[in-house]
Amino acid sequence: MSPDRALAISERLVRQVLRDHRTLALMLAAPSVVMALVGFSFADQPAILDYAAPALLTVFGFFFTFVLTGVSFLRERAQGTLDRLLATPVGRGDILVGYLLGFLLFAAVQASVILALTLVVLGVSHQGALWEIFAFLMVVVVMGVNLGIFISVFARNEFQVVQFIPLVFAPQVFLSGILLPVEQMPGFLQAVANVLPLKYAVEGMREIMLQGKGLSGVTSELAVLAGFAVVLLALASVTVRRS
């Protein structure tokens, strides 16, 4: 593992996105517009919005990072730059860490914008500290980056990446307790929900935002999420050399 190579890859990613103004604008505008639409539609029911906001923040953070990383990594494969990169002495770890660092930066900016919109503009109340909400969201985002890299190996074009969205997200959105508490679902669905990372992400974020728990109060959720992130990173690492 070479820190300089990983850093070079993340710097390159940041430069590429910064020069693609449309992507940059969409990256910030899309989640904000969606969050604002949801928020304003519940403007007269602040209690419902307060309950839904932690789940929405989590899902949007995960979803947008996954799509961005998946498409970006796929483009790297399709344009042949990944093939060329892998014909240099660079290691798989350098590439994965480089991607993770680069996208974490944009994910952090994106998360800050959505958080600011949710808490300041929409006026959603929160019990937990802002930095702990943000830190928890970053753990969720790391999972999104790793999942994006992993999924990109199974898609040959951007269109196919989009096809993975319902496959990867629909079960999680329906079963992670966003629409209906997990405890109220049939037993077999609860069993499925228990192996979905978004369930733990939503639960953890709710505990921080609604119950005022700190990161130390959601260690079990953090441990599960970190476990998923490590497994996805390992899977991404295995698949990164595939062409």
Add this chain to the structure above:
Amino acid sequence: MASEGASGAAIEARQVMFRYGRLRVLDDLSLQVPGGTSFGLLGPNGSGKTTLIRLLVGRLKPHSGSVVVLGEPPSPRLCQQIGYMPQLSALYLELSVQENVSFFARMYGMASGGERREAAQEALNLVGLWERRGDPVLRLSGGMRQRVSLACALVHRPRLLLLDEPTVGLDPELRAAFWGHFNAELARGVTLVISSHTMDDAAHCQRLAFLRDGRIIAEGSPEALRAATGRANATLEDALLHFVRAGGAR
């Protein structure tokens, strides 16, 4: 540092077989490329040229047989001594010419900014693009992108160049310029392996291998291959057709 094998060959492939699924792309292929020479892999599309180059650079592994490059099996460490130019220009379009070359210099282990700038300047001077170093690759023509791609392969001063159809789509003037760059590399002792399906490239190489359906059907110097046709004025195209019709006598 890796060196040529005991035979003095920069590349030795023995009875290599590679397949995609059930399709055998390379079949019982053996090859020796002497160090410091230019070696052309000639054949139609689908004959296995790109697969062979990807095996040599370590991007693929043979299902059977062995590949030795600069005295050792291909590995990420060995890539330090190989300059690889893929068929696609494989550049970061949003980045400038110099940023692309510098990025690959950094991937080849040049950690200091000064060293990278010097190496990028040298490589870009060689392909005549230093004056355009600030232009985004997105705005360059296809021929210019090929030149940037070549600069990325040359930036770390490799001992072996593996170039996959580097002159495809280039006009005659630019192709001549490319061969000028290749000859300059040969003059400093670099081994050059180039895949192509044009006879113009073949004529520049010191040794050639004709590939068809994943097998080498003929190998030798351009003169020897032409002479094998038994015709006084035979071209390399005639030689290729001769060996194809003869069913691959070697």
